[in-house]
Amino acid sequence: MKERGMKREGLVKAAMAGAFLGLVLWGGLPLFRHRHHDIPIIKGPGVTTVLRLSDFSPRLKGTAGDTPIFVLQGKEPGGKALIMGNTHANEPEGMLAALVFIENAVVDKGTLYVIPFFNNSGSRNTRPGDGYPLYFDVPTDWGSQLFRYGNRDASPLDQWPDPDVYIHYPDRQLLSFIDVRNTNRTWPGRPEGPLMERVTFGAMELMRRDKIDVAVDIHGAETMFPVTNCIVAPEKSVKIAILASLTVKAMEGFENHVEPSPAGFRGLSHREIGDYSEAMPFLLEAPIPFLDQPTGPKTTKFLLDGKDPFLLSLSKKKKLFVPYDETGWPLEKRVGQHLSVTLEIFRQFSKKTMARPIVVRGVPRYADVVKNGVGHYLGDPAKAAAGTVVMN
């Protein structure tokens, strides 16, 4: 009798454990697929080489921190610029602007380096607690292109455990524990540090070894956050940032003010790149309503069109830091702004440093992207020539 009872108990426990395992698989498989979903990147006419970040930070090799670097070598020598997208992988404007550069840009003078997935681990992470969608579709002329929607921070699967407090290297400033996985707090990094410090160290090494002149880190920020719709620049870059800001306002009709990079807040690209290399850093922010907290559901539609009734109501009460109306803040405007501001920074740098010009053509500007959509500038990977598609 006792033996039968024990057998029954064992069966019940096994059934319960099996049911839980089923739940884990049911919930985990979509996350597993998202993490392993690769995005096709078509090498455009200007791409001459594809490097890896591990070429500059060897301990990234074989990790989720490693990521491709697209090099667009110009016909004539000149200055060198680096563009980084997806430093925060939940701000896809940067990644899309980087892809538009890779697929369309032709460099006449100088060299362009583009890293579309700077925090590659973050782009394979998500934030289920905030109801983030795993993917989003960008409409194109040939259908639509599916992208992973990532998270601000790297995945704990790739860098774990988090400390109680992140002690920034080398300044020893105390930062939030989560910032140890935030590639915009781990600059300038170190070769043997946590994975995200190795990522930023790789970019620093690239900038130091290849003598990069201009580094553009492309982001998106909440409409309720004061540092939005702007160019963040330290002292060494501020003149060019102001000229770029004034020019896009006068010539293209959109606002993009300049914010000074605070010297006392460490770990950010717009501060550390300038302090630890010869490069002039610029951090671009475009408003992304999706990241604001008091909004409706976090749908892919909202991510793309930036329309939300709650933000509209807050805008009427003057609680937002950017103009906001029924048209929202669509992806086209955000990516278009980034492209125009980046091109304008290159132009202003070339005017100021005539010995090292960076001349890029083929990249659409704000009005083009607003009119045609971002997808218009993305090619069909199925029709791309053999050997021109890089999966990441």
Add this chain to the structure above:
Amino acid sequence: MIMIAYYVITAFILCLVGWNFVREKKKPDDLVLYLLVMIPLLLRLLRVK
């Protein structure tokens, strides 16, 4: 080093909770809770990526 220590701690807690799951005879609610607690520990140890 810290990472290895955390994995050892994770394995230790998983063993404790697993042993409680095996030993529990009376309360089905507790069985469910043990299983719930074991999920993240197990996933971390298996390093499912």
